[in-house]
Structure formats: C-alpha cells, structure tokens
Amino acid sequence: MDDEFRQRLEQRMEQLENRVALLERNQDLIAAGQRRSSLRSLWRRPPMWTFEQYPPRLLNLTAFPPAPSIHENAPRIAMVTPSYNQAQYLGATIDSIVSQNYPNLYYHVQDGASIDGTADLLKGRGESISWRSEPDSGQSNAINLGFAGVDSEIMAYLNSDDMLLPGTLAYVANYFTSHPHVDIVYGHRVFVDREGLEVGRAVLPPHDGRALQYADYIPQETMFWRRRVWDRVGPIDESFHYAMDWDFILRAQAAGFKFVRLPRFLACFRIHDAQKTASTYAIGVREMGILRRRALGFDPTQIQIRRAIAPYLARQVVFHYAHKLSLLGY
Template sequence: MAKANNDSRSTDERWTRLLRSLRPGIGQLGTYPPRALSWPPRKSKNSAAGVLYPKISIVVPSYNQGDYLGHTLKSIISQDYANLELIVVDGGSTDATLQVIKQYESYLAWWVSERDAGQAAAINKGFQRSSGEIMAWVNSDDMVAPGALRRVAEHFMANPRTQAVYGDRIVIDEAGYEIGRWVLPYHSAKLLKWVDFIPQETLYWSRSAWDLVGGRIDERFSFAMDWDFLLRLSNKDIVIQHLPIFLGFFRVHGFQKTSSQMSSVGAKEISAIRVRELGITPSQWKVLLRSVPFLFAAKWCEFFRFKLN
C-alpha cells in the first residue's frame, strides 16, 4: 500500500513538472529546481576612446533587506559603468542595512536612512537628488545583470527617439540560485492595460519621459506603482521598446511584497488600475484569454533564446 501511494505521488509530481514546463516562465515565480547561476564573461568597453556614455541614475529603495542589499549594490557597482549615479534611500532599517550601506558608501552619490511613507516615497526622494539622463530603480533584493547598463546606454544612444526600454528577467531564490526565466516576445501597449508582464528591475527610461509624466511615482500605490508608472508612460504615446536580452535578476523570498501582498493590497491596486484603464473589472479568465497570444509567443521565444545572452 505504501509503495502504491509513493508511486502515485511520484506520478503526480511528474505531471506537475510537465505542466509547469509547458507554461511560459513569464508570470511565474520560478519554474524549475534551483541551479547555479552562471554568466559568460564580457570584455569591458567602457574605456573605449571617444565614447561618452550618458549618466545613468539608479535609485535603490531599501527597508530591512540587509541580507540582500549588498548583492544588489555589488551587481550595480561591478558593471564598471563610469557615468553612474547610485543613490540608496533606506526607510530607517533596524537590521544590518546601515553596515552594508557604509561598506559601499564611497560608491554612492547620496544616501539616507530615515523613516518615510513607503517605497514610492523613497523612490521619489531618491530621484529628487538625481541628475542622470537615463533613470531606473532597483529594489534592494533584486540585481542588475552583468553588462546591462552599457547595453541600455548604447541602445538609447543609437535610438534617440526611444524613451523607455526593458528586457528579460532571470528569477533567483534566496540563495541566488536560478529558478526561472521571463523571456518576453515583444512590447504590447494594448496588453499592458490588462496585465503587467514587464520586469520592473529591467526598466530604464529617459529623464524627458520622467518629466512628461510629472516626475513622480504615484505614492498612493504601495504594490503596483511600477505598473501605474508604465501605464502613465505608455498613455503618453512615447516609444517603449523591449530588448531581447537579460537585464535583471528578480529574487523570490518570503518577505517580498510580490509573494506576501499579492492577494491583499496587490489585488486591490491591480483591480483599481484595470477599472481606470479598461472601465471594467475583468475576470481572471478574461485576462488570461486576452494574454494567450502573448503567452504562446513567449513560450516560442523560450525555445530560441533560452541560453544566457
């Protein structure tokens, strides 16, 4: 009897793994067992003669993420991007965050640790101190992929009409092991009104775009502020492009908002945005049906772009 039960569980597990493998990685917080994260070496081009790269301002909002903040800052600093403005805005952490900040203080353009009104307020506070032509924020538990800043800067330089770009994401666990990938097929402004598949930690935009939408993250949002910001950009009909390269690492752990607040605060804010953009509160089935062509295209892209690039 015990053997039969074990065989049944084993069969169920195989079917579960099979079904997960048939789904695209986007929208999922991991699709396979942890494996070592490796990255091919790239030759630095930052010192190329005559190349003047635009200043990139990155704000890192932080609160009690001392276990991960060092990895986040190191991933940005190790880009060896000369024209970088790195800002850390901490909400008055009580863990090891301050020690981590002071360890990297010489690389920071500005930092502060004080109580604030939340993540959106911290991001706004940081950008008020910034001056870069290209802007981004990276949460204190996520990371920037090697070579990302240069790839982004070169795209903006080669495409002056572009106002915002984003790329693909690799999902990692608490220990930094890879557990999934989001390989996106293309940018869809229409689908963005229904669902947000854009990896926030891979998003970069121009200062002119920032000014165009009021130069602020909407502090009324505590969960979906990135989706709201993207929609405000998109509704200005600016050029937003998806780059088919991995630009960021998204960390999954028990204390992150994506895991802990999706069914509460997250659901309310997502519903409010859909009502604002669509005029209705669509069912999950309707959202899924609207997403099907994009999801099929994403799965197709996974077969052809699954190697690290």
C-alpha cells in the same frame, strides 16, 4: 490568417477558457491531485510567471554576453535602490551596480530607517555610493526621495533584493544613444533564490501595448527610461504600494512614449519568503483592479483578461522554448 483558421482558433481558445473556468470551480478536485494537460498548465502558469522552473544551480555570469564598450560622452544614469530591512541581500544589489564600472553613474540607496544592520552596511561602503537612512511612508515614497533633485538622462530603480547582470548599464546607455526615438526599455530576466542560485528564466517577446493594459508583464528590475518620461508623466504615485511600477508604465504608455523590449538578459529577480510580491498580494489585487479600470474604462473579468493576453502569452511560450532549445541566444 484566413477566416476559417481564425474561427477554428477562436473556438479552440473558447474551449480552453471553459476548461480553465471548470477547474477554477473545482479547486477541491485540483487539490486532490487531478491531472492536468501540459497545455492547460502552460495556460495557467506561463513560463514568465513561473519562478522556480528547475533545481537551483550556480548563476554563471560568464554565460551572458560581455559588457559592450561605452560610447563617447556616456549619458548620465541615475539609479535608486529603496530599502527596508534587507541587509542580507542589499550588499549583492549594490555590488551588481557598482561593479558595472559605468563612468557616468549616480547611484543612491534610500533606506527607510532599517533596524537590521543596513546602516552599518551602508557606512562600510564609504563614499562609493550615495545613501540616506530615514523614515519614509513606503517604497514609492523612498523611490521619489531618492530621485529628488537628481539630474540625469536615464533613470531606473532596483529593489534591494534584485541584481543587475554584468554589462547592463553600458548596453542600455548605448541603445538609448543609438535610438533617440525610444523612451523606455526593458529586457529578459533571470529568477534566483534567496541564496542567489538560478532557478528560472523569463524570455519575453516584443512589446505588446494592448496586452499591457490587462497585465503587467514588464520585469521592473530590467526597466530603464529617459528623464523626459519622468518629467512628463510625473514621479511614482505614492498611493500605490504594490503596482506602482505598472501605474508608471501605463501613464507613460498613455502619454505616447515608445517602449522596446531589448534582446538581452538585464537583471535577476530574487524569490524569497519575505519579498513584497508575495506578502502584499491582496493589496496588489486591489491596485491592479484600479489600474485596469483606469486604462480600459471597465472592470474586466478573468476570462476577458485571459482572452486579451492569450496572444502575448502564446508568443512568450514560443520565445521561452526557443531559448531553452538554444534556437535563440541572448
């Protein structure tokens, strides 16, 4: 990129930022229905953070790649599902993991003494999974309780309203086996509604460590890590109730562990009214501020955050539409 082109690009970005700032100061005009350009809309709501992208449609699991064959001596995977009053979704979550038929899996549901029939659902599973139902101090505590004393080579947690896509465990295990220098992996995600119908997709560009210091773009439900990461940086920080995954990710990145975005859809993120992401967003804003200050050494403004993540978001838009136009297949 030559200096003249870079200068024009920076000037254009500054103009866009000024337009965004103007819109933010005139929310009453926006609410009244003032039209915005498509570029400005992409800036404010990039595809990876736009959950409902099209009318609900059946989730066609056969459209995704089949499960790969598993290498000999498959590494042991430990997965934990923290749960509290999510019986209406928990069965689908459990099925999405158990149906993978991964030969060396430890799967545990840590329930916070739910009162919605979760315990009966878990009892009905017999000995096919490990589970406990007891009071805890929140999601972070439940995850740590679930992993306590468990020996494994690969770790992950899946929330009680999300789902793995078929073949994910075999694919991740094979990748880790073939890439011993990689410590943490994640992939593309599918958005589903409360009925399990597909409403959107997030296709991500390759990992960007700098952008990650400003915004957490890693889909937690698709993330797996080696045991050595957990042993080195420690368990989930139970002082966080919203951004605990970003805290863990940033600690791992600061410790020098290698991240890779895998070229595959790995899991589904469910959108519904009662989900924690929506109901505790105010807490999330505070926790995200804490993490940015810790990672960056200062408290960035919204304009600084946008400027820092703009290159990543631009690449994400390219990947999104390349997939949408069938130029990229996963």
